[in-house]
Amino acid sequence: MEKPILTDATQFPTQEIIFEHINKTVPLWLSLFNYIDETYPEINREWRYYNDGKSWLLKVTRKSKTIFWLSIIKDSFRTTFYFSDKAKQSINNSSINYDLKEQFNSKSGLRGITVIVRKKKDIEYIKELISIKLSLK
Numbered sequence: 424m425e426k427p428i429l430t431d432a433t434q435f436p437t438q439e440i441i442f443e444h445i446n447k448t449v450p451l452w453l454s455l456f457n458y459i460d461e462t463y464p465e466i467n468r469e470w471r472y473y474n475d476g477k478s479w480l481l482k483v484t485r486k487s488k489t490i491f492w493l494s495i496i497k498d499s500f501r502t503t504f505y506f507s508d509k510a511k512q513s514i515n516n517s518s519i520n521y522d523l524k525e526q527f528n529s530k531s532g533l534r535g536i537t538v539i540v541r542k543k544k545d546i547e548y549i550k551e552l553i554s555i556k557l558s559l560k
């Protein structure tokens with residue numbers, strides 16, 4: 424897995440800094456966050472520096488529920504969602520691709536699904552995963 428880029432604890436990840444690193448995926452970033460802002464205005468975003476991983480991560484939440492984590496990587500960004508076993512039917516019935524379903528099905532307990540954003544279809548997968556995450560109690 425690609426290493427996160429934002430590793431300087433003293434350098435808060437501003438939009439300018441983020442866009443310098445994600446390059447051609449800026450339109451995908453804007454598409455994702457425009458969608459979130461319009462569809463789920465109650466969703467919050469918070470950048471934090473985590474010493475254990477020595478990098479900045481964006482925690483995306485609704486109330487006390489973490490929806491996904493986001494990190495900046497070279498020329499892109501990635502999201503990671505964590506689901507319990509009760510999401511199995513929703514994940515397997517979704518339109519996310521086989522590889523993402525396999526990330527979920529290859530484990531048990533709390534399972535991560537990571538989407539590395541490279542193309543428009545990846546944003547569609549993230550939208551679907553947000554919907555699944557918010558539908559679970």
